[in-house]
Amino acid sequence: MVGFLACDWGTTNLRAWRLDGTGKVVAERDFPFGVSRLKRGEAATLFAEEVRPAMEAQDLPALLCGMIGSNLGWTVVPYLNLPSRLSDLKAALHRVEGEGAPVRIVPGLRGEGLGAPEVMRGEETQLFGWLALDPARVQGRHVVCHPGTHAKWAVLENGAVTRFLTAMTGELFDVLGKHSVLRWDGPADDEDAFREGLSAAGEGDALSSRLFTARTRVVAGDASAETTPSYLSGLLIGAEVASLPRLLGLEPGADIALVGDPALCRWYEIALRHRGFAPSVQDGERAAIAGLLALQDGVL
């Protein structure tokens, strides 16, 4: 392998790594080129004129995952239907047109959710990266949770993604914090209030009612307003972890792998332990690199 340029090109930014022929990261950098900010046709130009030179990767093959394969990105790469294995994804890498070193985009995945389709772009690469980081994981059934604005919960069975569900928990938190009667300023870093929110989440039912307790515990109770974001974070994450594992058929005490931002995974870890699950945490960036490497390796 001659090395390659690996990118996680998402909605809000682009994270790039140059890997050498042994798969080692030799350069890394963030670019403010999230697809939500791109003008039509701009992706190819920015990549050639900004990303490649900055990464000293003019002549290297490139592999991109994330929303860059959507209608807001470089070109639309069709979703791959479940069940999907690493080899399926490899076979479906989409080479974009153009001169110079090849650029390929990882397709997203599409499955059936709660009465409507489910789609992901970017998380699939972290899922297969999580598998690649420990080949023993190819055996058996695993549930992986990728927390975030739109959290993804995926079932992997003998190396194939067989099902996944989305929870827009992060977006609910943001929208309620900015625009609702529960709005606040300040950080969500109070573990006691977070745990209070976990307890208030019940069995994940009656969320529109439980949410209101974030207000009344302050207005008509004794809680301080500064604890509202932590309480609400606990309530929303608590409702998610009370519901999603059950929908995916997990028994109490089951293992759940968290893959994503370590700080956010830490809160999910507390929430999962609170409900009796056995969480592990994998840094999402490392999983993304491992996934891109597994997809690139051997197909140059």
Place this chain on the structure above:
Amino acid sequence: MVGFLACDWGTTNLRAWRLDGTGKVVAERDFPFGVSRLKRGEAATLFAEEVRPAMEAQDLPALLCGMIGSNLGWTVVPYLNLPSRLSDLKAALHRVEGEGAPVRIVPGLRGEGLGAPEVMRGEETQLFGWLALDPARVQGRHVVCHPGTHAKWAVLENGAVTRFLTAMTGELFDVLGKHSVLRWDGPADDEDAFREGLSAAGEGDALSSRLFTARTRVVAGDASAETTPSYLSGLLIGAEVASLPRLLGLEPGADIALVGDPALCRWYEIALRHRGFAPSVQDGERAAIAGLLALQDGVL
């Protein structure tokens, strides 16, 4: 009775009725004086200089319910703790200071909710109005739902409000429609899409996940974007009616009285029937007038 001026003075507007000595409404009018728009101390002046003259009620006693009794209103009237009967509320009417014909404010109610206090201001008057409209309702146990931005579900037992819960369903609908990835323009008037949302609500669990189907059914499915508000309305109201009656101990098939805006009650009626309940609908304005009359009558 000499007649009186009855007002439902809420967050966004003030609705006033002049009743004659027989309890008949002889004048009615809306004023854009919702407490969210009031400057400090302005309520008394607006009432004396705008509302009374416009209603030709300069010398009549006045009875006000709603947020006018909050810290944003005329003066803070303490909540009455549950259980609370009409006679308790009558005894706690708060007469505001000032010259001229007396002005009294109905206190709100306070109870214990889902691990946090619950409060209402204004809906209590409609609850007792609903009782007053059919005295037979003073017997037995009834559940009354008042839909709205913050829907209230109350239990009435032998004439006393014994418990209530809030669901911020209406606010979630507004906030998601304006500020989330699910945002839309246009009306929520498609009954088929509403019913599709009801079915997608499941048992009221996993709401942050089910909400996401409002997006994927359009982006990755075959649904038209114009149906999103109706679908989401069905999903949110469906989740509410799947959860709240259970929390209040209602059996399938139970009677539930809807008291409020008739157009909104109509959607709740569809949702309750969908889950096998037996809803009835009472116009909220008529209930408010009946409640104010029951509170005023005999205590002049």
